[in-house]
Amino acid sequence: MVITIKQALSQAQRLRAVSESWRLESEILLADALKSNREALFAWPAQELSRQQADAYQHMMQRRERGEPIAYITGKQAFWDFELKVNPQVLIPRPETELLVETAIKFLEPNSSAALRLVDLGTGSGAIALALARHSKHWRVTAVDISPQALALAAENARLLQVENIEFCEASWCDGLDARAYDLVAANPPYVAVGDRHLQQGDLRFEPPIALAAKDSGLSHLQEIVKSCRQVLKKEAWLLLEHGFDQKLAVANLLRDAGYSNISCAQDLAGLDRLTSAQWPD
Numbered sequence: 678m679v680i681t682i683k684q685a686l687s688q689a690q691r692l693r694a695v696s697e698s699w700r701l702e703s704e705i706l707l708a709d710a711l712k713s714n715r716e717a718l719f720a721w722p723a724q725e726l727s728r729q730q731a732d733a734y735q736h737m738m739q740r741r742e743r744g745e746p747i748a749y750i751t752g753k754q755a756f757w758d759f760e761l762k763v764n765p766q767v768l769i770p771r772p773e774t775e776l777l778v779e780t781a782i783k784f785l786e787p788n789s790s791a792a793l794r795l796v797d798l799g800t801g802s803g804a805i806a807l808a809l810a811r812h813s814k815h816w817r818v819t820a821v822d823i824s825p826q827a828l829a830l831a832a833e834n835a836r837l838l839q840v841e842n843i844e845f846c847e848a849s850w851c852d853g854l855d856a857r858a859y860d861l862v863a864a865n866p867p868y869v870a871v872g873d874r875h876l877q878q879g880d881l882r883f884e885p886p887i888a889l890a891a892k893d894s895g896l897s898h899l900q901e902i903v904k905s906c907r908q909v910l911k912k913e914a915w916l917l918l919e920h921g922f923d924q925k926l927a928v929a930n931l932l933r934d935a936g937y938s939n940i941s942c943a944q945d946l947a948g949l950d951r952l953t954s955a956q957w958p959d
């Protein structure tokens with residue numbers, strides 16, 4: 678049966694059980710099936726879908742009804758001022774992680790023409806590394822991940838975005854990095870406690886456990902990064918760590934015990950403690 682854009686959108690209610698943004702989500706999926714944009718849906722509501730478009734839309738709606746995240750269904754996610762390819766091998770970049778990019782740029786802006794060396798530990802899709810590399814072509818960014826699948830996708834994103842001042846390193850945290858070489862290290866490591874009930878809810882059910890969960894109440898990777906970065910940061914270089922809303926004190930203690938200075942925490946747009954920065958002392 679042939680259906681129009683308007684009729685396809687009237688099926689939006691099917692997503693009511695999985696999302697509060699069900700109407701918007703059905704528009705995103707239909708626009709993707711039509712290889713078009715949301716504005717076009719409202720400009721031509723009487724346009725008929727081809728058989729192929731209708732099948733693609735139905736398939737995407739079924740996947741969403743099963744709870745699969747929109748970003749994995751469409752294969753893309755907006756971050757900072759660009760779009761990334763994503764797949765189930767990587768975390769879907771979150772808006773709150775833009776605070777990390779914003780803070781890194783604030784610290785480094787006076788040196789935007791200098792040949793600084795930056796690191797993104799646990800790069801996933803490459804979100805943080807690519808945002809920083811795009812900000813200044815003078816900066817050289819090393820994107821590290823333990824997952825070869827994540828690194829392959831991050832490298833593809835770099836190619837699609839034509840970013841060349843970036844290199845990729847398959848390693849556990851600082852293992853593959855040079856000693857005392859970097860002006861800033863940024864990390865959004867896994868920090869949800871193993872066994873946390875949120876891992877069984879919403880988008881998290883579909884994301885790679887290696888990107889989400891950590892032992893010791895979610896602090897094990899943060900602790901390892903704090904320790905190992907002491908060997909790779911230059912004097913007065915910055916370490917920026919994204920963490921859980923309730924981990925501010927624990928992270929500050931880890932940093933203080935390891936000898937860092939100028940420790941401060943910033944809040945995300947929801948007002949939650951989300952990012953702690955610290956300097957490796959002079």
Ligand SMILES: C[S@@+](CC[C@H](N)C(=O)[O-])C[C@H]1O[C@@H](n2cnc3c(N)ncnc32)[C@H](O)[C@@H]1O
Pocket residue numbers: 767768769770771774798799800801802803804805821822823824827848849850865866867868887888889
């Ligand atoms: C929370 S995700 C962050 C992804 C991306 N930076 C972002 O903000 O969207 C954590 C990332 O750390 C990586 N990871 C986990 N353990 C690691 C380790 N021991 N060494 C390096 N990377 C690791 C995961 O593969 C995952 O890509």
